[in-house]
Amino acid sequence: MTAELGHFALILALCVALVQMVVPMVGAHRRWSNWMAVGDMAAAVQFVLVSLSFAALMWAFITSDFSLRIVTANSHSAKPMLYKVTGTWGNHEGSLLLWVLILALFGAMVSWFGQALPAALKARTLAVQAAVAVAFMLFMLLTSNPFDRLEIIPLDGNDLNPLLQDPGLAFHPPFLYLGYVGLSITFSFAVAALIEGRVDAAWARWVRPWALLAWVMLTIGIALGSWWAYYELGWGGWWFWDPVENASFMPWLLAAALLHSAIVVEKRDTLKSWTILLAILAFSFSLIGTFIVRSGVITSVHAFASDPTRGVFILLILAIAIGGSLTLYALRADRMRSPNAFATVSRESALVLNNVLLAVSTVVVFLGTMWPLIAEALTGEKVSVGPPFFNITFTPFMVALAMLLPLGAIMPWKRARLGRSMQPLWGMLALSVALGALVWSLQTGGRMLAPIGATLAAWIILGAIADLAQKAGGWRAKPSIAWARLSGLPRAEWGKAVAHSGLAILIFGASALTAWELEDIRTINPGESVELGGYTFTLDRVEQVRGPNYFSDMAFVEVTRGGEYVATLNPEKRLYPVQNFPTTEAGISSGALRDLYVSIGDQQPDGSWAMWTWVKPFANWIWAGCIIMSLGGFLSLSDRRFRVGVAKSRSSVAVPAE
Structure with a gap:
């Protein structure tokens, strides 16, 4: 009943x-x-x-x-x-x-x-x-x-x-859907504005908190999925450019662009048409992600095994929602031009460039995700697009974005002078480059990835500090005056600084982990050891244990350094008998500066066990960066301007009904 x-x-x-x-x-x-x-x-x-x-x-x-x-x-x-x-x-x-x-x-x-x-x-x-x-x-x-x-x-x-x-994946979908579906409200606001023919600063102020909430939830959802893949799949990675991973990442990129574009509409009453388009595209890519996950056209550990005929229904929804909204946009967008102009060097221009970098990055990810399907449809041959393609094509745009962030945040609206805007940042730039040089001199290898990541991370964080210092009256301001000004800053300003700093931490964590991680793969008998990165991993024994609905081969791996005990790791090879499905549970000793990571495979005919061992520097900085970005978003959402009535806009553009 x-x-x-x-x-x-x-x-x-x-x-x-x-x-x-x-x-x-x-x-x-x-x-x-x-x-x-x-x-x-x-x-x-x-x-x-x-x-x-x-x-x-x-x-x-x-x-x-x-x-x-x-x-x-x-x-x-x-x-x-x-x-x-x-x-x-x-x-x-x-x-x-x-x-x-x-x-x-x-x-x-x-x-x-x-x-x-x-x-x-x-x-x-x-x-x-x-x-x-x-x-x-x-x-x-x-x-x-x-x-x-x-x-x-x-x-x-x-x-x-x-x-x-698994707890990580148990709560991953609700957060992800809060982001996916949260973008439906910005889509609805955009279509409603197109129908009404009115987009102004008040509209942007209403859209921003919804876009920000969706972006924060997407950030948490993506981070939970990445964390789950890291410790559950036993492959040692945190991001594989899987089609379903990309399906959530593309709306995240566009939501970030929408946030920054809505700021321009609210502050300067311009970029209206572009902001409306981003609101439509962000939710459109959420719908595309739904098609990727549910249509059966791709194979992924994240995808739902579903009847491909359902994909036809989803395609119909896509055609109506995306096609209809873009058609309405084509009819109305040219009437939403703003008379407000801005110079080539200005905060508006920096935010436009920010939007372009994020949008082009989305296109790159989209093409890489869909190309195997397109190629197979056109030629009948199966091709694969793996991490090397995405790393090569996507990374330069993110580097450019990281370089732009501090300068764009500190520039004045409408018109700026590049030299004057850079004046409070020169010292920060010098410190960032010096830190990168120090990292390069200390590392044992010659790879530039980690030094570049350290430089960019320091540049973003120090740039955020410089921006706050400028708002406090400069480095020479009296402490009492500086404190009063900082205390009076809107929470959105603090949220911006925190979120940008979180991105910086993520950039450094990802680059350091990629450049410096150490890996060993071998078969090993109980009592034997593996030396890696100054640590000794000794396989003590493997025991059979029983969980509530699974059986497990659990290894006991003792880790020492210089003869001193560090940790005991318990990687598992589980078997769920109802589905006869094996899974791998990694054994991880987490720390602020490194993770010790071990996973085991099947037992070999000679009684030895396949064992993968990693030393992963700064792995947790990746998820710490995501948490800090989310906290920055929540701090911005708590801004009083997002919780009270909307101030009367300076101007608006009305479009006669057609």
């Missing part, structure tokens, strides 16, 4: 979404306030109904209701409770319901917290958001019903994919 209630609630939610899609839009066109007000009530009701549907599905997983096809295919009575709960979204149908739940949540949040929004803009935004929800609910009910019953109820289920039975 619970499943039927969930199914019925989902159907009712679809009906409410249809009302929300039509009535507020008509009301906004006719200027009927009572019709526009329907959008607020419908958004809240839709969220409640979808929440009930999702709760019903989760209850089916918790209680192991194997009469549901989805529970039988993705759960088991012996599975730990955490993974029974998270198994709700560890499959195609359940994750799609989570997607719709978050869509409804963001629509409801606009209804709850958008009291200061112009009534017509709010009504149109809620209507567009509902249209996206209608498309996905139809997709789910027609092709991917999570409440589909089985005629014959089995005694037990097939278990969840063992790779997903």
Whole structure:
């Protein structure tokens, strides 16, 4: 009965979404306030109904209701409770319901917290958001019903994919979807603005916090996925340019560009057309990511094994959402030109260049991801595009972006002088280069990757410090005056400095790890040792242990340095008997400056074990950088300007209805 209630609630939610899609839009066109007000009530009701549907599905997983096809295919009575709960979204149908739940949540949040929004803009935004929800609910009910019953109820289920039975990946999808789907609101704002024909500083101020929230959630989601791949897959890497990794990375890049472009619209009332396009493209790439994950056209450890025919439905959604919004953009964008001009050397120009670098980087990743599919369709031959391509083509744009950040942040609006803007940064640049030279002189090899990473990281962090110092009145300002000015800075300024510093830490961690990691692969007998990077890894023994729903060969590897005990690592080779699926659990000793990383393979005929050993310098700096970037985003979101009514804009551009 619970499943039927969930199914019925989902159907009712679809009906409410249809009302929300039509009535507020008509009301906004006719200027009927009572019709526009329907959008607020419908958004809240839709969220409640979808929440009930999702709760019903989760209850089916918790209680192991194997009469549901989805529970039988993705759960088991012996599975730990955490993974029974998270198994709700560890499959195609359940994750799609989570997607719709978050869509409804963001629509409801606009209804709850958008009291200061112009009534017509709010009504149109809620209507567009509902249209996206209608498309996905139809997709789910027609092709991917999570409440589909089985005629014959089995005694037990097939278990969840063992790779997903991990805390890191358990919480990875919700954060990722909060980012993916969060961009739907910026998309809805953009389409609503195009329909209304009005884009101004007030609109940008409303869009920025939603774009920032989506970007922060994407950052957390991507970091969780990277962390999971690092310790769960046992391959020693943290990023492989997998198609599904790229599917989340592309919207992240465009969301970052959207954030910076919206700043220009808010502060200078220009770049309106470009900002609207970025809002459309960011969510469009989220939809493309959905197609990549769910269509069955690619094979990935992250992808849902799904019927390729569902990809046709997703392509239809893509065609309507992307094609329709871009067509509307083509009709309206040329009428949103701003009369405000800016010099070639200015903060506006720096932000435009920032946007170009991020957008071109996205195109590079997109082409590398889709080229194997395109080549196979055109020639019939299978080709692969691996990490070397992405590293060579993507890295230069990120280096250029890192070089630009401090200068762009410190430049004045409208018109700047390059020499004057660089004046507070020359000392920081000298310190950064000196640090890079020191790193180069201390390293044992001649690779330039780590010194370049250290230079760029120091340049970004010291540049952020210089920017704050300028806002405090300069290095010679009295401490009391400097403190008063810094205390009065908007939190968004502090958030910007923290987020940029997080990016710097990530850059250094990635470059240092890539340049300096040490690796050893061999077969080893119990009692034998491996010397690597000054550490001695001794395989003491391998024991068979039993988990709640798996069997494991657990190794005990003692690590010493200079004869002193460091750690005991316990890499595992697990077997989940329900699916007869093996997984590798790495043994890791984490530290601020290095990780000691060991994974084991199968036992050899002679009784030895395959063992991979790594010493990974600064590995945790990668995820620390992501955490700091997220904290910077949350700090900016707490800015009072994002929590109170929108200030009256200086100017706006109205477009006559066509």
